[in-house]
Amino acid sequence: MTDFLTSIYPWTKAFHIMAVISWMAGLFYLPRLFVHHVERSDAIDGLAPVFEMMEGKLLRLIMRPAMIATWAFGLLLVFTPGIVDWSAVWPWVKGACVLAMTWFHHWLGLRLKDFSDGRNSVTGRQFRLMNEVPTVLMIVIVLAVVVRF
Numbered sequence: 001m002t003d004f005l006t007s008i009y010p011w012t013k014a015f016h017i018m019a020v021i022s023w024m025a026g027l028f029y030l031p032r033l034f035v036h037h038v039e040r041s042d043a044i045d046g047l048a049p050v051f052e053m054m055e056g057k058l059l060r061l062i063m064r065p066a067m068i069a070t071w072a073f074g075l076l077l078v079f080t081p082g083i084v085d086w087s088a089v090w091p092w093v094k095g096a097c098v099l100a101m102t103w104f105h106h107w108l109g110l111r112l113k114d115f116s117d118g119r120n121s122v123t124g125r126q127f128r129l130m131n132e133v134p135t136v137l138m139i140v141i142v143l144a145v146v147v148r149f
């Protein structure tokens with residue numbers, strides 16, 4: 001099994017990176033959609049359900065499968081022999097940031113449910129601030145895996 005994981009390592013990493021790009025695209029865009037949902041949807045009748053449809057499709061059809069694929073390929077990389085040196089700092093930093101990114105994904109899902117239940121209480125400004133969370137985490141993760149401090 002470990003020989004097999006070693007032989008497919010470049011493929012696993014390639015698909016991990018593709019999944020990461022897709023997941024990140026959604027994590028960056030969904031909070032932006034929420035900003036406009038909060039600030040603009042009262043201006044035009046029928047706009048709020050259009051936002052909800054776009055947000056729901058982004059979350060369910062792109063972000064959720066991409067998050068699952070990121071985790072699946074990432075864990076295959078973890079189990080590939082010789083890839084992760086647990087005595088180094090970077091895997092722990094990356095692990096903590098990845099857990100925070102996963103929490104952020106679920107936080108967005110809860111906010112979407114609030115919108116569909118008509119009880120959103122987060123302001124556009126707060127969504128703008130939260131939009132920085134995946135940016136900061138992404139910077140730390142990429143530095144951790146590439147620079148390997």
Ligand code: HEM
Pocket residue numbers: 013016017020024070071073074075077078083084098101137138141142145146
């Ligand atoms: C979801 C759980 C994740 C796990 C378990 C995981 C695990 C791993 C592992 C073990 C590697 C292999 C490092 C190597 O080949 O030397 C890797 C590579 C990589 N990961 Fe992740 N990762 C996860 C999520 C993420 C996220 C969220 C990002 C970006 C925001 C990311 C970006 C990368 C990049 C860019 C590489 C390639 C680094 C290189 O070329 O050496 N990963 N990941």
